Amino acid sequence: MEGSLHVIIALFTSYCLGLDITLDRDMPAGTGAQTSCGVLVCTENTKTSRTNNDETSTTVFLNTISSMTVFKAVSSGSKEDVNNKREIQIASVTTREPSITRVGNGLKVAGYLEAERATIRVELAQLEDCWSTFICQVQGLDSHGRETVRTASQVHHPVQIQAGNLKSNASLELLASIQQLLAQSMKGLEDRMELLQKDLFARIQSLQYRMEAKIGQLQNMEENKTGQQMKFGDHSESFKQRSVTKFFFKKRMEDKMDDSKVIQSNGKGIFPNVSQYSNRNKRISHNILYKPFLCDLDAHGGYVIIIQRRVNGSTDFNKNWFDYERGFGSFDGDFWLGNRRLHAITSTGTFELRVEVKYNGKEAYAEYDKFSVSGKKDKYRLHIGSYRGTAGNSLQPYNGKRFSTKDSDNDGRNDTNCAEKYCGGWWFDRCCEPNLNGKWATNLAWHTFTGSGSATSTSMKIRVKK
Incomplete structure (x- = not known):
């Protein structure tokens, strides 16, 4: 496609007659979204094996396929022995599980196992995976009914890169650097967020203690107020009783005076x-x-x-x-x-x-x-x-x-x-x-x-x- 750098580097193709593993790397064009950086495909076809079979060949061919597995070779982590690698399984199809579809960890996997053919296709989203080594392993029975294992690897070989492709390599290195910087920035942000959360929790706890102390003071004030009100109520009730007694005494005297007037008139x-x-x-x-x-x-x-x-x-x-x-x-x-x-x-x-x-x-x-x-x-x-x-x-x-x-x-x-x-x-x-x-x-x-x-x-x- 014009304006984009699409580099398909056939690093290694193992032609073990029927077994084939390929890795196509898609380089980003500089603009627009890129969903994957490469596609890994492993294929085994028993028809191809039988077609290419001859009496003088010493190669062992599969008559039936029982499983296909794709591995990723990763470093053991030792700085002294960088060539010592271990294999991690990333996808597999068997006669018990003849199909697979999975998305996760930067991988989109699709595979199937049929009577005479097995295929596993893996879309790679991380740059690290696109520059890794992959191994495809097939197990099955040969024409004599014997259990047979076949293996094919995809490895990196130096190739001649045209002058126009230097920009792609530089972009790839730049993207890797940016990814590393982003990872470091995210780690710093996470650390900062953790510190802020601890500080916020400490402030909230301090505020809670202060509020509880204030509530205790208010409760004490309320109790004191209630006690004062009760004392005042006692004095008020006593005063009220005296007032009521005085009122009824006065009223009784007034009634007697009124009755006296009525009696005198009658x-x-x-x-x-x-x-x-x-x-x-x-x-x-x-x-x-x-x-x-x-x-x-x-x-x-x-x-x-x-x-x-x-x-x-x-x-x-x-x-x-x-x-x-x-x-x-x-x-x-x-x-x-x-x-x-x-x-x-x-x-x-x-x-x-x-x-x-x-x-x-x-x-x-x-x-x-x-x-x-x-x-x-x-x-x-x-x-x-x-x-x-x-x-x-x-x-x-x-x-x-x-x-x-x-x-x-x-x-x-x-x-x-x-x-x-x-x-x-x-x-x-x-x-x-x-x-x-x-x-x-x-x-x-x-x-x-x-x-x-x-x-x-x-x-x-x-x-x-x-």
Whole structure:
């Protein structure tokens, strides 16, 4: 090809009739990519051997081929004995493995073994291989059935090189030098990379130690901060408790002052506590008796405790069991004193009950000479005595009945909850009248006085029996 230096140097061809080994070296043209620097071919043909056979020849010919192997002769490494070489196998085909295809270590190998022919072709990519010595060895049986080995070598012989080819040799030497320089540069780069990696690892390890130390310092600071916060929280909680106590004390005083104003406006008063007015006082847990109660004066100048009042509909009486147990509402309007207090008060002695009802501008009352409420375990059961008054004895049928609310049904009916039906808690018995805690303007009933109507105001008062 024009512009390229293609030198085919037939260094040695062994014409052992059928066995042939050749090495064609392709010199680079100076530009462009070069995939290989030479091609080695080893061939054995039994047909050629039989054709060239004659009776006078002393050469041993193969009748069948069992294997073909290509070796590379390399130096033993001793500087004193440069001619001492050893052989390295680079390719082989046998009757068991009749074909081979392999690429690696700068070699591209292709070979096959047929009935009368064997060939191994090796493309050489490294300059060192292109100037090496190769040996081709064939094993098989001769015409007499004897095991036979034939060998052919490719060796370098001096040849006459034209003046125009000197440039090719110089280029080849230059390429070898460049390859050596590149190898040295790569080795230097690898050493440098190794040093950089060691330095980087040392820096990373140092940074890791410093980070762990900083994290430890932060954890200590966090623990100290938590301890300070806990101390501050304790002081803050103590201050909060004092503030809350002060607030409730102030609120209680304000409530007492407000209640006092309401009582003064209504001509009524508040008992400081109940125990001093009971002639059979006995101690009750949680100091239930030692709390303010709304009181009034009866016709004889004695004190009565108001336990229930409905005057303006300001309070919803459709409450749950807990609300009725502790009481609700306000002394200046509608309220229920609370079942727990009723039990605590009436358990200190004998009390009387007075019920006052107003309807259509008329007023009436009902008095019972005994009144008490059982404890929580007995569902705050009602107990009343003999009746006298003008409103009628509507409460007598419910003597001995338990208290019911919308969430605690104790009325004796299985089909409905009377407290839920009439919107208020009471001592119900089959949802019959009366019910002074019902819905305002609808179910405030004392049927012996209001009939089917709703009372306009009610109050229930108790006092110690004289």
